[in-house]
Amino acid sequence: xxxxxxxxxxxxxxxxxxxxxxxxxxxxxxxxxxxxxxxxxxxxxxxxxxxxxxxxxxxxxxxxxxxxxxxxxxxxxxxxxxxxxxxxxxxxxxxxxxxxxxxxxxxxxxxxxxxxxxxxxxxxxxxxxxxxxxxxxxxxxxxxxxxxxxxxxxxxxxxxxxxxxxxxxxxxxxxxxxxxxxxxxxxxxxxxxxxxxxxxxxxxxxxxxxxxxxxxxxxxxxxxxxxxxxxxxxxxxxxxxxxxxxxxxxxxxxxxxxxxxxxxxxxxxxxxxxxxxxxxxxxxxxxxxxxxxxxxxxxxxxxxxxxxxxxxxxxxxxxxxxxxxxxxxxxxxxx
Numbered sequence: 001x002x003x004x005x006x007x008x009x010x011x012x013x014x015x016x017x018x019x020x021x022x023x024x025x026x027x028x029x030x031x032x033x034x035x036x037x038x039x040x041x042x043x044x045x046x047x048x049x050x051x052x053x054x055x056x057x058x059x060x061x062x063x064x065x066x067x068x069x070x071x072x073x074x075x076x077x078x079x080x081x082x083x084x085x086x087x088x089x090x091x092x093x094x095x096x097x098x099x100x101x102x103x104x105x106x107x108x109x110x111x112x113x114x115x116x117x118x119x120x121x122x123x124x125x126x127x128x129x130x131x132x133x134x135x136x137x138x139x140x141x142x143x144x145x146x147x148x149x150x151x152x153x154x155x156x157x158x159x160x161x162x163x164x165x166x167x168x169x170x171x172x173x174x175x176x177x178x179x180x181x182x183x184x185x186x187x188x189x190x191x192x193x194x195x196x197x198x199x200x201x202x203x204x205x206x207x208x209x210x211x212x213x214x215x216x217x218x219x220x221x222x223x224x225x226x227x228x229x230x231x232x233x234x235x236x237x238x239x240x241x242x243x244x245x246x247x248x249x250x251x252x253x254x255x256x257x258x259x260x261x262x263x264x265x266x267x268x269x270x271x272x273x274x275x276x277x278x279x280x281x282x283x284x285x286x287x288x289x290x291x292x293x294x295x296x297x298x299x300x301x302x303x304x305x306x307x308x309x310x311x312x313x314x315x316x317x318x319x320x321x322x323x324x325x326x327x328x329x330x331x332x333x334x335x
Contacts, residue, residue, distance in 0.1 A: 001031035007084040011258030014041040016127040018147035025050035027139040043239040047149040073097040084130050103136050126281050148243050148265035158244035165231045177210040177254030179218040184276035185255050193225035194318045200228040203335040210259045250334045269328045275313035291324045
């Protein structure tokens with residue numbers, strides 16, 4: 001049995017596939033499972049024990065490289081392809097594999113790419129919504145947490161990394177990620193500055209900002225508005241190293257972004273601020289430690305962005321976020 005799973009694009013999207021990956025492996029313990037994705041999201045699956053091979057599609061690759069990839073797919077002779085991404089490119093890849101059975105989300109213009117289509121919507125949380133594709137194949141879905149496996153190498157890195165930044169063994173860290181490349185996901189920097197100052201002054205924690213290449217300006221803006229010092233900036237680290245750093249933190253606070261999903265996978269409490277996306281789609285349901293905060297000015301279900309003032313983000317108050325942080329701190333006895 002040879003199976004190909006497809007999820008392109010962003011980090012969070014790939015992380016959300018991991019309960020489905022676990023489900024496929026349980027259903028077919030002896031199968032060869034491949035996963036097609038794009039960098040840097042492939043790092044999410046680097047140590048995943050349920051996947052035999054990761055195939056990467058370079059975003060800026062020359063179009064002539066795609067026929068080579070398709071030829072590779074044809075040679076693999078997949079028995080089953082499951083397209084979690086469900087856009088024209090992934091649908092076309094699925095069709096050209098020539099798999100005996102292929103599954104994708106129903107779309108009137110792309111239904112011919114697959115041998116079987118599914119109308120998703122049975123589950124609202126994105127990780128569980130992806131499981132609905134498995135049900136069409138007879139695979140029993142496992143409703144479990146999202147996965148991001150790492151090795152001792154990354155954990156050793158995290159320990160040395162924090163030592164280099166000046167963190168002592170008994171000091172508590174709160175990670176903060178005020179970054180996003182999407183304007184409709186960026187809560188105002190001055191709000192993050194206020195939250196950070198509050199945590200430093202009330203709980204004497206160390207604030208460690210989490211960011212990627214080219215995102216340093218978000219951090220510099222927040223720091224410039226703060227009254228207290230934070231841990232220094234550093235050269236960006238890998239996703240796997242970031243995942244290891246989260247294990248050393250007591251809580252993560254940030255925008256709806258890749259680091260937020262990685263933090264959730266690490267098992268630490270999280271507080272996420274949501275703009276355009278619906279919080280329930282990206283926050284584990286019935287979780288006591290993962291909070292998604294949003295404000296609906298009446299248009300979230302019928303979003304008109306960019307023809308709006310992003311009131312859904314700007315009208316989320318720092319008090320509301322602090323109250324949620326305090327609830328988690330109290331209930332989990334964190335600080």
